[in-house]
Amino acid sequence: MVNPVVILELMERIATIPGGSTVTVPLGTGDPAEAAHTVAAWCERTGNEFVHVLDGAVTVRRGRAADPLAAVEPERQPGTRLWMYTNFDCNLACDYCCARSSPQTARRALGIDRIRRLAAEAVDSGVSELILTGGEPFLLPDLDELVAVCTDALPTTLLTNGMLFRGHRLERLRRMDRDRLTLQISLDSAIPEGHDSHRGKGSWEKAVAGIRIAQDEGFRVKVAATLPAAQSHELAPFHEFLDTLGIDPDDQVIRALAHRGNADAGIELTVESLIPEVTVTAEGVYWHPIGADDTDQMITAEIFPLAAAIDEVRRRFADQRSRADAASQWFPCA
Structure with a gap:
């Protein structure tokens, strides 16, 4: 009492x-x-x-x-988008990968059964977009099935390095829904040196070829760049280069290097400084995709029910903002 x-x-x-x-x-x-x-x-x-x-x-x-979440734009509200790490293994070993992916990384696949349930529960939970990432999703032999499960439920974005569009993987790409799927391809520079220095020699040329293949196949293509501070001078020429590739300005995504995963430099991003983007891996639910391989951003190991995980992220975010407001009280001096 x-x-x-x-x-x-x-x-x-x-x-x-x-x-x-x-x-x-x-x-x-x-x-x-x-x-x-x-x-x-x-x-x-x-x-x-x-x-x-x-x-x-x-x-x-x-x-x-007032509602502590009311000031957050509707499209950035926690639970509006659902991120899913399909896998963690990759054909590249980028030196700033936030997920610590490489050819030697364990797959840790989420799997089609869980992705099917997540997609279904996402609809009921008010999610408006699904985002599939990795690792490199095109390493998965059933990727076209995973994507179909998602696009049948909601508009979907698939993140890829764009380097594997050939042979049976190109056939998988061709089976994907062009109306409901956007491909987001990683490209860090308008010239090979800026990209290859972090992702490996020859990777720029293959990524640019992948962008063109995806466009020729009729997909909407977004391009996402990770720019360390030392490459900030490349921003204008990079946008100009993407214009020549026919990438819509709204589909040109520029993000700063984050000090997470393999990166030994970059901006510090914590739960306190990030608006959450609910993220699911084989291990559980995380605050944000940038920290989905870090225990400090893990919310719960219980993936299901998805609505409960989303509610918990929203509750923690609202509580975090309320505490910040409480710490900044009005103190009159006149």
């Missing part, structure tokens, strides 16, 4: 602060979980907002804050 003094002190102190500000009161002895329940019930009756119980104290906001 919570000490009645705690409620009395909350009543007294909350009356002295502006709306939207928070007050923190020590709990003293007692069960923190029971105290949280009691204070939350008091807040519900009085029109205030329970923030959290942390380190032996309870924090309450005067009045009710």
Whole structure:
């Protein structure tokens, strides 16, 4: 049972602060979980907002804050897009791969049964787009089946290095739905040197050829570049080069090098600094695809039900934003 003094002190102190500000009161002895329940019930009756119980104290906001997710653009709301790591092995060993993929990496395939269930549950959970990534998905012998399961459910984007469009893999590509599938091909530079220095000699030429093959096959093609700071001067000529390839400006994706996975430099991206993009691997559900091989971004090992995993990501993100708001209170000096 919570000490009645705690409620009395909350009543007294909350009356002295502006709306939207928070007050923190020590709990003293007692069960923190029971105290949280009691204070939350008091807040519900009085029109205030329970923030959290942390380190032996309870924090309450005067009045009710707006939805902490309301400021996030609709297309960036957690759970709008669902990322799936089809596998982790790759034909390349890029020196900044966030997933630590290479020809020696274990496959760790998600598999068609789980992808089929994820696609179905994604529809029921309000997901609007599925994104398949790796590793290199075109190493999978059943990729066309995996893609069909996804495109039957929702518009889908498939990330690839574009280097394997030949033989039986080209035949798999040709069986994919051109109306519901977008191919996102990795290309880091307008010239071979900037790309090959990170992805391997000759990879630029093969990636450009892959872009042209995908276009000739009738697919919408996006191109995504990872640019280390040292290559930032290439941005304008890179866009000009993509224009010559017929890549729509809206389909030219530029991202900074992240200090994750194999990268020994780049910007630091944490759960606190990232708007989450719900990501599923064979191991579980992660905060963001950039950290899907890192334990600090793992949400749960329970993939199903998908709706519960999405709700947990949204809850943690809302709580994170609420704590940030609570830490930045109004402090009048005049």
